[in-house]
Amino acid sequence: MTSPSSDEPNEGATGNGAAGRYYGRGIPYLPIEGYPGKLIAIEGTDGVGRTTQIQLLREWLEVRGYGVVETGWTRSPLMQPTIELAKSSNTLNKLTFVLLYATDFADRLEKEIIPALKAGFVVLTDRYIFTALARAGVRGVDRLWLRNLYGFGIAPHLVFYLSIDVKSLIGRVLQSRGMDFWESGMDLKHGDDIYDSFKTYQQKLLREYASMADEFHFRVVDARRPVDRIQDELRRQVGAFLEPSEKSAEATPAH
Numbered sequence: 441m442t443s444p445s446s447d448e449p450n451e452g453a454t455g456n457g458a459a460g461r462y463y464g465r466g467i468p469y470l471p472i473e474g475y476p477g478k479l480i481a482i483e484g485t486d487g488v489g490r491t492t493q494i495q496l497l498r499e500w501l502e503v504r505g506y507g508v509v510e511t512g513w514t515r516s517p518l519m520q521p522t523i524e525l526a527k528s529s530n531t532l533n534k535l536t537f538v539l540l541y542a543t544d545f546a547d548r549l550e551k552e553i554i555p556a557l558k559a560g561f562v563v564l565t566d567r568y569i570f571t572a573l574a575r576a577g578v579r580g581v582d583r584l585w586l587r588n589l590y591g592f593g594i595a596p597h598l599v600f601y602l603s604i605d606v607k608s609l610i611g612r613v614l615q616s617r618g619m620d621f622w623e624s625g626m627d628l629k630h631g632d633d634i635y636d637s638f639k640t641y642q643q644k645l646l647r648e649y650a651s652m653a654d655e656f657h658f659r660v661v662d663a664r665r666p667v668d669r670i671q672d673e674l675r676r677q678v679g680a681f682l683e684p685s686e687k688s689a690e691a692t693p694a695h
């Protein structure tokens with residue numbers, strides 16, 4: 441597969457996309473130049489602590505006067521019931537899996553994310569296209585094809601990747617909500633044992649995320665630490681980005 445030459449417009453999602461702009465052709469009828477909002481993605485695998493961190497970050501941003509909008513996978517009102525239905529049958533094909541998720545993202549991008557950015561909100565997204573790329577990648581879907589598919593997306597201003605090893609992840613998940621069918625990759629039929637399947641699948645997913653870290657400029661955050669340490673780091677980096685010249689942007693402790 442050849443990579444596009446430099447004088448051709450790039451059509452797919454790559455790390456070369458300018459922050460805040462469409463990766464590729466974008467949504468052709470929806471120009472997005474010069475909007476005031478910011479798009480911040482919190483990425484990481486299942487159970488790593490994204491929701492916990494986003495909630496704290498949101499509170500902190502709101503206290504500082506920012507309007508915050510949250511979004512996350514399968515939250516499109518149009519697609520949520522369809523995806524739930526498809527998942528509940530446990531017989532989702534790879535291509536339908538990928539396209540249902542892409543449709544969910546397209547719907548939220550057009551109806552939630554872009555309007556919020558144009559209105560000046562900070563959009564916190566719980567996972568972004570990287571989760572879709574990682575999940576499809578471990579299922580053997582062609583990586584270049586996937587990147588081209590997501591060329592309608594916007595390169596976030598910041599991507600935080602909550603990084604963890606599989607052993608720590610297992611401990612965290614067992615202590616909280618347990619292992620579910622999809623988060624364990626049971627559809628990949630690594631075996632009947634959900635624990636073994638979770639371990640194998642999550643190991644592959646973590647490798648897949650790691651392989652994107654440099655390309656897509658992930659700010660890697662060590663998620664094995666206590667909640668407030670992680671939050672302090674996020675606040676420090678988000679503050680420095682949103683208010684680079686203000687000394688007051690220094691983060692206040694999380695608790």
Ligand SMILES: Nc1ncnc2c1ncn2[C@@H]1O[C@H](COP(=O)(O)OP(=O)(O)O)[C@@H](O)[C@H]1O
Pocket residue numbers: 484485486487488489490491492493612613615616617663664665666667670
């Ligand atoms: N840094 C952390 N250390 C220990 N436990 C954590 C940490 N962050 C989150 N948790 C716990 O792990 C579980 C999963 O966290 P959650 O934020 O729901 O993850 P995600 O949204 O990534 O699936 C919850 O029970 C949460 O309290």
Ligand SMILES: [Mg+2]
Pocket residue numbers: 490491492
């Ligand atoms: Mg969550």
